[in-house]
Amino acid sequence: xxxxxxxxxxxxxxxxxxxxxxxxxxxxxxxxxxxxxxxxxxxxxxxxxxxxxxxxxxxxxxxxxxxxxxxxxxxxxxxxxxxxxxxxxxxxxxxxxxxxxxxxxxxxxxxxxxxxxxxxxxxxxxxxxxxxxxxxxxxxxxxxxx
Numbered sequence: 681x682x683x684x685x686x687x688x689x690x691x692x693x694x695x696x697x698x699x700x701x702x703x704x705x706x707x708x709x710x711x712x713x714x715x716x717x718x719x720x721x722x723x724x725x726x727x728x729x730x731x732x733x734x735x736x737x738x739x740x741x742x743x744x745x746x747x748x749x750x751x752x753x754x755x756x757x758x759x760x761x762x763x764x765x766x767x768x769x770x771x772x773x774x775x776x777x778x779x780x781x782x783x784x785x786x787x788x789x790x791x792x793x794x795x796x797x798x799x800x801x802x803x804x805x806x807x808x809x810x811x812x813x814x815x816x817x818x819x820x821x822x823x824x825x826x
Contacts, residue, residue, distance in 0.1 A: 770789045
C-alpha cells in the first residue's frame, strides 16, 4: 500500500514538473525565440558598462589613413574622448600584441574636461619605434592618464 502511494506520488510529481513550462507559458517563449528569429549568421559580444565605471579616457575610433607598406611607418589616427570632469594629462600607446613591445607612444596630451576629444596621429619616425613588418601586424592600442 505504501509502495502504491510512493509510485502514485512520483507519477504526480513528474507530471507537475513536465507541465510547469506549459502552465507558466515558458514553452511558448522558447518556441517563439527559436522559430521566429531565423538563422543566426553573425554574433558579436558587447559589454555594457555603467556610467560610474566608464573609463576616464576612451578610444572612440582607430583609422588607418593608408594601407601600410612593409618597411615604412604606418599612418594611423586614434580618436579619444574624456568621460570625466577635470583636466588630465593622458598617454596613448600602441603595443605589438604578438611580442608585447611598445611600438608607438605619445604622452602629455591634455584633456580639459568631460566630452573633450582628440585625434592622436601616428605617421612618422617620432611616433613609431618600429616599421611595418612583412606580415600582419597585430596591434593593441591603450590610453590612460599620467
